[in-house]
Amino acid sequence: MNEISAMGSDRAVPVAAGEKAGRRIKYIKATFLDIFLAFYSILVVQRAIYDRFILDLRDLPFSWTETGAIFILSCVIGAWWTYTRTSLSCRLFGIAKNNNVAEWTVEIFGWFLFDITFIAGWITTKISIVSLFSGEGVQGAARLFGALFTPQFGILNDALFAMIETIYIALIATLLSIPPALILSFFTARNLMKENKFTYAIYYILRIILNFVRSIEALIWAIIFSVWVGIGPFAGMLALLVHTIASNARLYSEAIESIDQGPVEAISATGANRIQIVWHAIVPQIVLPFLSYTIYWWDINVRMATIIGLVGGGGIGNLLMQYQGLARWREVGLIVIMIAFVVWVMDYVSGRIREAIY
Amino acid sequence: MLLTVRDLHKTYKSGTHALKGVSLDVKEGEFLVVIGLSGSGKSTLLRCINRLVEPTSGTISFLNQDIAHLKGDQLRKAKRQIGMVFQQFNLVKRRSVLANVINGRLGSLRTLESIFRSYSDGVLADANKCLETVGITDYANVRADTLSGGQQQRVAIARSLMQNPRLLLADEPVASLDPATSNSVMQYFEKINKELGTTVICSLHFLSLVRRYASRAIALKAGEIVYEGSPDDIDQTWFKRIYGEEAEEVEIV
Numbered sequence: 001m002n003e004i005s006a007m008g009s010d011r012a013v014p015v016a017a018g019e020k021a022g023r024r025i026k027y028i029k030a031t032f033l034d035i036f037l038a039f040y041s042i043l044v045v046q047r048a049i050y051d052r053f054i055l056d057l058r059d060l061p062f063s064w065t066e067t068g069a070i071f072i073l074s075c076v077i078g079a080w081w082t083y084t085r086t087s088l089s090c091r092l093f094g095i096a097k098n099n100n101v102a103e104w105t106v107e108i109f110g111w112f113l114f115d116i117t118f119i120a121g122w123i124t125t126k127i128s129i130v131s132l133f134s135g136e137g138v139q140g141a142a143r144l145f146g147a148l149f150t151p152q153f154g155i156l157n158d159a160l161f162a163m164i165e166t167i168y169i170a171l172i173a174t175l176l177s178i179p180p181a182l183i184l185s186f187f188t189a190r191n192l193m194k195e196n197k198f199t200y201a202i203y204y205i206l207r208i209i210l211n212f213v214r215s216i217e218a219l220i221w222a223i224i225f226s227v228w229v230g231i232g233p234f235a236g237m238l239a240l241l242v243h244t245i246a247s248n249a250r251l252y253s254e255a256i257e258s259i260d261q262g263p264v265e266a267i268s269a270t271g272a273n274r275i276q277i278v279w280h281a282i283v284p285q286i287v288l289p290f291l292s293y294t295i296y297w298w299d300i301n302v303r304m305a306t307i308i309g310l311v312g313g314g315g316i317g318n319l320l321m322q323y324q325g326l327a328r329w330r331e332v333g334l335i336v337i338m339i340a341f342v343v344w345v346m347d348y349v350s351g352r353i354r355e356a357i358y
Numbered sequence: 359m360l361l362t363v364r365d366l367h368k369t370y371k372s373g374t375h376a377l378k379g380v381s382l383d384v385k386e387g388e389f390l391v392v393i394g395l396s397g398s399g400k401s402t403l404l405r406c407i408n409r410l411v412e413p414t415s416g417t418i419s420f421l422n423q424d425i426a427h428l429k430g431d432q433l434r435k436a437k438r439q440i441g442m443v444f445q446q447f448n449l450v451k452r453r454s455v456l457a458n459v460i461n462g463r464l465g466s467l468r469t470l471e472s473i474f475r476s477y478s479d480g481v482l483a484d485a486n487k488c489l490e491t492v493g494i495t496d497y498a499n500v501r502a503d504t505l506s507g508g509q510q511q512r513v514a515i516a517r518s519l520m521q522n523p524r525l526l527l528a529d530e531p532v533a534s535l536d537p538a539t540s541n542s543v544m545q546y547f548e549k550i551n552k553e554l555g556t557t558v559i560c561s562l563h564f565l566s567l568v569r570r571y572a573s574r575a576i577a578l579k580a581g582e583i584v585y586e587g588s589p590d591d592i593d594q595t596w597f598k599r600i601y602g603e604e605a606e607e608v609e610i611v
Contacts, residue, residue, distance in 0.1 A: 262448030266514070269408050270521055271437035271465025276472050280461055284450045 026093040027082065033089035035078030037109075041116060042070050048120035088113075147329030148336060155331050159319060159338055166315030167342070169233050170301035173240035178294060181245050184210065185252030186278070192256065213246040218304050219311060226312040236313025240301050248297055255289040256282065292354045299350040306339050359419075360386045360557050361407070361525060366416035366426075368402050368581075376402040378581040379416070384525075384559065389551045391572035391589065392561040395601060398578040400561040404527045407559070408440045409433060421524065438465040441518030441556075443528040447510040451503035455494065455513050458502050459485045462520030488516040492546050508539035515546055519554075526550065528560040532567070540564075544571050565592060565607055 051057050081087040086105045090096035096106070131137060186192060188210060193203035221239035229235050263281040272280070309317015316339060323331040361384040368377040376399045384390055392400045405411035407418060409425065418426040425436045441462070449458045463481055464472055471477070489495050492512035497505060502513060511531060518526060528547060532540035548571055551558045562568050568575055569589045577585035577592075577600040585596055592600075597607055 260448075260451075262444060262446050263450045265410055266442065266444060266448035266517070267461055267464060269410055269437060269440070269442040270462050270517075271434040272461075272472075273434060273469060275469050276464045276467075279473050280464060281450060284453050288452070 023095065026095050030087065030089040030093045030095060031079055031082040033092070034081045034087045035075050037088065037113065038074035038077040038081070039071055041113065042074055043067075044116050044120045046070070048123055049116065053119075053123050144329055148333035150330060151334035151337055152328070152330035153334060155319075155323075155334060159316065159335055162309075162316040162319040162335075163338055163342060165233055166305045166309065166317070167302055169237045169313070169315055170240060170298055170305045173237045173244055173305075174294060174298040174301050176241050177244040177248055177297070181248040181252055182290070184245070184249035185256060188249060188253040189256035190253075191259075191261070192278075192282075210246045210249055213242060214250065216243075218243040218308060222308040222311050222313045231312035231314075233314030236305060236308045236315060236317075239308055239313060240304060243304075244297050244301060248293060251293045252286070252290055255286045255293070259285040288357050292357050295350045295353050299346045302346050303343055306343075360384050360388075360421065361559075362417075362419040363403075363407070364417045364419075366403070366406060366418065367414045368399075368406060368411060369414045376581050377406065377413075380578075380581070380583055382576065382583070384557060386524075386557055387551070387555055388557050389548070389571060389573040390557075390559045391568045391575045392559065392578060393563070393565070393568060393575060393600065394561075394578035399581040400578055401529050402581075403578065404442075404529050404559065404561060407525075408437055408442055408527060410442075434465055438521055439524045441521045441523035441526045443511070443514050443518055443526070443531045445530040445533045447507070447514045447534075449502040449510055449513060449517075451501070453502060454499050455489070455502055455505070456482075456485055456498040458513055459488055459516045459520055462488075462517035465521065484520060485516075488519040489513075491519060491550070492516045506539075507535050508543055511535065511543050512546060515543075515550070519550065523556060526556050526558045528558065530561050530563065533563060540567065547571065565589075565597070568592070 047060060051060055078087075082090060085095060085097045086099075086102040087096070088106050088109050091102065091106045096102045184206065187202055188206050190203065193199040218239050221242050222236055225235035225238040226232075229238065259282060263285070264277055267277050267281040305313065305315055306317045306320070309315040309319070310321050312318070316335060320332060320335045320339075323335065361382070363380060363382040366377050366380040366382075367375075369375050380399070380403060392403065394400050402411055406413045406426075407420075409428075413426050416426060417424050420436060420440070423436060425433070428436055450461065457475075460477060460481060463484070467477075467481070486495065486498065489498055492515050494505075494509060494512055494516065497509065497513075502510060505513065515531075526547070531547070532543050535543060544567055547558055547560060550556050560571075562572075569592075572589040575585070575587065575589040575592065576583050577596075579600055585592065585600060594607075598605060
C-alpha cells in the first residue's frame with residue numbers, strides 16, 4: 001500500500017514520462033511491423049500468386065529496382081497505416097483507435113494475410129492431386145511396397161552387423177557425452193550462476209554457444225565430420241556426440257534449475273561450503289533425472305544414427321543407402337523392417353526404464 | 359547476551375522493506391517465540407540471523423562477533439553454531455534419514471571426507487544419538503520422504519542438533535503439520551531447550567502454542583517489533599493490535 005501511494009505522489013512525473021516513451025516505442029514497433037506486413041503482402045501477391053500461378057512462369061525474374069519500388073511503396077503504406085492508428089500492428093501493440101474502421105481493417109487484413117500465405121504455400125509446394133493418383137505412379141509405388149513387404153533375407157548377416165554397429169555408435173556417443181554435458185550443465189544452470197556478474201556472463205556465453213551447436217542438426221555435423229575424419233562410424237559417432245552434448249547439457253541444466261531449493265538452503269545453513277552444498281543437496285536430486293535423460297538420448301541417438309548413416313556416418317543407414325542406390329528394393333525392405341523393429345524395441349525399453357526410475 | 363540485534367533493516371530487490379530497524383536481545387537458554395502475520399518479517403528476521411538472507415544494514419552480534427559482516431570461512435564457522443529448522447523440513451528426499459542427519463555436520467567435515475562419505479565412527483555415533491533424542495532410531499535407513507510430516511520434521515531437528523548449536527532457529531516449524539503432531543514436535547524443541555540448554559528462537563502462528571512453550575515472545579508487524587514480553591500478557595487488545603481488528607483467536611489443542 002505504501003509503495004503505491006509513494007508512486008502516486010513523489011514519482012508522478014517520471015512515471016508519466018516513462019509511459020510516453022513506452023508509447024513512442026510502441027509506435028515505432030508498429031510502424032516497422034506494418035511496413036513489413038505491407039511488403040510481405042505485395043511481394044506474395046505479385047510473385048507467388050501473379051507471376052507463378054497466373055502467368056505460370058518457370059523462373060521468376062528478379063530485379064532490384066522492382067523489389068526496391070515495392071519496398072518504398074510498402075514504407076509509405078505502412079507508415080500511413082500506423083499513422084491512422086487503424087492497422088493490425090496498432091491493434092497488436094494496443095494503440096489502435098477504437099472505431100469500426102480499425103476493427104474491420106484488423107478482421108479483413110488478418111484473413112487476407114492468412115489466405116495469401118496459405119495459397120502461396122500451396123503453389124510453392126507444387127501440390128498436385130493428378131500426380132498423386134496417376135496410373136503409372138501408383139503402379140510404381142505398388143511395386144516398391146510389394147518389394148518392401150517381401151524382404152530378401154540373403155543379406156541378413158550384413159544387415160545385423162550394420163545394425164549392431166549403429167546401436168554401438170549411438171551407445172558410445174551417449175556415454176561419451178555424459179561427462180562434458182554434466183560439467184556444462186552446472187555452468188548453464190541459472191540458479192547456480194546468477195549470483196554474481198562474472199558467473200552470469202559465463203552462463204550467458206555458454207548458453208549461446210550451446211544453442212548454436214544444438215541448432216545445427218546432427219546430419220550437418222555428420223557431413224562436417226565425414227570430411228574431417230573420413231567417412232565411417234567414427235564420423236557418425238562424433239556427429240551424434242556433439243549434438244548430444246549440447247542437447248543433454250540443456251536438459252541436465254533444466255533439471256538443476258527445477259530442483260527443490262529447500263535442502264540447498266538447509267545445508268548452507270549448517271555452514272557447509274559450496275562443493276558440499278552441490279554434492280549433498282543438489283546432486284542427490286538430479287541423479288535420477290540425469291539418468292532418465294541419458295537413456296532417452298540413447299534411444300534418440302539410435303534413430304539418428306540410422307539417418308546419419310545415409311550421409312556417410314556408417315552403420316545400417318550406410319547399407320540402406322547402398323541398396324537403395326542399386327534399386328534392390330527387397331534388400332531395402334529387410335533393412336527398413338529391421339530399423340523399425342530396433343527403434344520400436346529401444347523406444348519401449350527406454351520408456352519402461354524411465355518409468356521404473358521415477 | 360547470546361545474541362544482540364541492533365537496528366536491523368532488510369530491503370529486498372523487489373523494493374519490499376521487510377525489516378525496519380529491529381533491535382533484539384536474546385539471553386542464553388531462552389525460548390523466544392516470534393509471532394506476527396504472514397509477511398510481517400518473521401522469516402526475514404530469522405534468516406538474517408544465520409545469513410540465509412543478507413541484511414541491508416544493522417548489526418547482529420552473536421557470541422560477541424558481528425555476524426552481519428562476516429565473510430567466507432568465518433561466516434561458515436559462525437553458521438555451524440546456529441541450527442535451523444524449516445517449515446517445509448527441507449530434507450533431501452531421496453537420501454536416507456541417517457544421511458540427512460549427517461548433513462548437519464558438513465560444516466565441520468573436510469570436503470573430501472564428506473564427498474566420499476567416509477565418516478568417522480564418532481560422527482555416526484553422534485548421528486544416532488541425535489536420532490535417539492527425537493525418537494526416530496528405527497527409521498535411520500529408510501528414505502526420508504517415506505516418513506510422515508511430523509517424523510520428517512523430527513529428522514530435521516536431529517540434523518540441526520548434529521551441529522551442536524548454541525542457537526536453534528525454527529521458522530514456523532509446525533505450520534505444515536496437524537495440531538496433534540504440532541504439539542509433539544514442539545515438545546522436542548522444549549526438550550532440547552530444557553535438557554541441552556540450547557537457546558531457541560521460533561516463529562509460530564498459534565497463540566496457544568506460544569503461551570505453552572515460550573519463555574518470552576515478540577510480535578512483528580510490518581517489519582517492526584510491536585510487542586515484547588511474556589506470552590501470557592498477550593490479551594485480546596494486544597492480539598487485535600498484532601493481527602488486525604478482524605482477527606479472531608483460534609485454539610489448538
